[in-house]
Amino acid sequence: MFDIERFLEEKLNPVYKAHYVLWVYWWPLWRNITGRSILRKWEQISLVQEGQTLLDYGCGTGDFTIPAARIVNTGGKVYALDYFQRQLEIVEEKSKKEGLSNVETILSDGKIGLPDESIDVIWMCDVLHEVKERRAILKELHRVLRRDGILAIHDGMREMILSYTSGLFSLTERDGKFFRFVKIT
Numbered sequence: 001m002f003d004i005e006r007f008l009e010e011k012l013n014p015v016y017k018a019h020y021v022l023w024v025y026w027w028p029l030w031r032n033i034t035g036r037s038i039l040r041k042w043e044q045i046s047l048v049q050e051g052q053t054l055l056d057y058g059c060g061t062g063d064f065t066i067p068a069a070r071i072v073n074t075g076g077k078v079y080a081l082d083y084f085q086r087q088l089e090i091v092e093e094k095s096k097k098e099g100l101s102n103v104e105t106i107l108s109d110g111k112i113g114l115p116d117e118s119i120d121v122i123w124m125c126d127v128l129h130e131v132k133e134r135r136a137i138l139k140e141l142h143r144v145l146r147r148d149g150i151l152a153i154h155d156g157m158r159e160m161i162l163s164y165t166s167g168l169f170s171l172t173e174r175d176g177k178f179f180r181f182v183k184i185t
Contacts, residue, residue: 058127
């Protein structure tokens, strides 16, 4: 089967790299604008709390990893997972600059590599629509989420998110692009 993304990545590498560079530099500017309202939503619903273990799935450059690490404090832990090594290097640089020792990065193209039921909160922001194997990834997230854990997704897929989470997670709150789920056991 022909994989267009792999073809573009391998054969049109300069174009792919240019797109990636533009995204890396433009996206933080955009996230600075939208991120404030998302962090207010976190605060409003007490999504992230001191002492928790959080997985920032598709962490990008750490726009939510760093605030989460501050909130969970030294008694908690934040795993920053991304597909791109450069993104994780930026997260590591930011964490070091902020003096945060509770952030661990994970390079992944699917498997998370964390123990079963080890995460209190999974945060996915504007990443689910980019994932090819959405159902498989959600099954993996289900595996690592604690029984009483929360999956929070912010994504423009809206109603389609519900079809992918069906049978794995139960919707407890929805506000525009924000979805909050609990694990179905």
